[in-house]
Amino acid sequence: xxxxxxxxxxxxxxFETHILKxxxxxxxxxxxxxxxxxxxxxxxxxxxxxxxxxxxxTGCDIxxxxxxxxxxxxxxxxxxxxxxxxxTLGATLMERLVPGATLKQSKSLTDDEQTIIIANVIKxxxxxxxxxxxxxxxxxxxxxxxVLKGAVDDRMIDKARRIIAELTLDRSQDRLLHGDLHHDxxxxxxxxxxxxxxxxxxxxxxxxxxxxMYNPLDAYPVNRPLxxxxxxxxxxxxxxxxxxxxxxxxxxFAAAMISTAWDYADTKKLFGIPFLVAQELRS
Numbered sequence: 001x002x003x004x005x006x007x008x009x010x011x012x013x014x015f016e017t018h019i020l021k022x023x024x025x026x027x028x029x030x031x032x033x034x035x036x037x038x039x040x041x042x043x044x045x046x047x048x049x050x051x052x053x054x055x056x057x058t059g060c061d062i063x064x065x066x067x068x069x070x071x072x073x074x075x076x077x078x079x080x081x082x083x084x085x086x087x088t089l090g091a092t093l094m095e096r097l098v099p100g101a102t103l104k105q106s107k108s109l110t111d112d113e114q115t116i117i118i119a120n121v122i123k124x125x126x127x128x129x130x131x132x133x134x135x136x137x138x139x140x141x142x143x144x145x146x147v148l149k150g151a152v153d154d155r156m157i158d159k160a161r162r163i164i165a166e167l168t169l170d171r172s173q174d175r176l177l178h179g180d181l182h183h184d185x186x187x188x189x190x191x192x193x194x195x196x197x198x199x200x201x202x203x204x205x206x207x208x209x210x211x212x213m214y215n216p217l218d219a220y221p222v223n224r225p226l227x228x229x230x231x232x233x234x235x236x237x238x239x240x241x242x243x244x245x246x247x248x249x250x251x252x253f254a255a256a257m258i259s260t261a262w263d264y265a266d267t268k269k270l271f272g273i274p275f276l277v278a279q280e281l282r283s
Contacts, residue, residue: 011060019043022056022091026084031056040065044096053096054083062090063134070133071200074176078124079195080187097189097196104183104219111221114183115233117193118212119240121186125195126205126241130176138177138203139168141258147265148257156282160257163250167204175208177201182212183219206247209237210255214277226273227280253281 011018019031023045031043040059047054059065069092072079084093103114142164145157178185179199186193201207213230220229234248259274 007060015041018058018089022058022086022089025086025089025091026054026056026093028054028056053098055080055094055096056091057094058089058091060090062087065090065092067134067200068092068198071135071176071178071198074133075125075128075195075198078121079198080189097187097194099188101188102184103186103188103193104216106188111229112232112236114219115212115236116240118181118183118186118209119237121193121195122181122205122208122237123241125178125181125208126175128176130174130202133176133200135176135200135202137168137171137174138179138201138207139164141201144258144261144265146261148261151264151270152257152260156257156278159282160254160278163254167206167247167250167254171203173205174202175205177203177205177208179207180211180215181208182215184216204247204251206243207251207255209234209241209243209248210251211259213252214256214259214274217273220273226276230277230280249281253278256281 022028023031027048028045029048031045034042034044034055040057040061042055042057045054045056046052057065057068066085066087069082069085072082072092072094076082080097081095082092083095085091103109103117106114109117142161145160148157177200178195179201180197181195185197186195213233220226230252234245234252237243237248238245256274256278260270260272260278263272263274264270
């Protein structure tokens with residue numbers, strides 16, 4: 001409850017009743033939680049009328065869940081399909097991806113092959129223009145760095161702010177971005193890959209590659225240094241999408257600093273891959 005605090009505790013107190021309302025609304029079998037839950041509740045079920053396998057996502061932050069629903073509908077085809085939604089309940093009913101293994105879980109694929117898959121997903125996402133909706137611009141994330149004042153070298157914070165300001169000055173090529181695109185948010189569905197759990201931002205298309213450089217924290221090859229992995233992934237993205245290497249490097253640093261700020265706001269500690277990545281790219 002470090003994220004939602006009192007509203008989260010209030011939501012949990014009526015959780016069983018809330019889930020029952022969703023089951024009744026969409027005529028579902030009992031919803032069973034999916035492993036590795038984080039900020040929201042995600043559960044699997046079947047629709048009683050036709051046996052369709054579905055996933056339900058719900059939580060106390062109704063506005064962010066509604067933005068996610070808007071984003072998923074805009075990217076129908078490359079994202080998990082939204083079947084129904086109810087903003088009052090803060091709930092979304094989606095297709096269940098089968099087999100549903102994440103890109104991180106695909107151990108038969110090398111890191112290079114996984115990076116190529118991510119590049120192809122980014123190309124599909126970037127092919128669509130900005131849509132209307134209450135999506136935050138990535139420039140607004142600069143203020144999240146304030147929490148690091150006094151905990152991190154001011155030069156790193158200033159560099160991240162400068163990068164965000166410079167790379168969001170020209171917004172003529174802005175796209176609607178996933179904003180949290182990484183190996184755990186890309187799932188196998190039959191013979192293709194689909195994305196889940198968007199943050200939903202508007203901004204520079206190159207930003208889309210930044211998160212997969214430091215998240216998930218356990219998706220790094222163990223047989224080479226961190227810097228080599230970062231360089232190799234950027235080289236592949238440059239080849240596959242023609243993203244500029246310097247721009248990728250800059251966005252990766254800034255995004256890693258933002259992630260570090262979010263972690264620090266919750267824990268008051270500096271740890272993990274995001275801060276290590278930022279340190280690797282600080283010069």
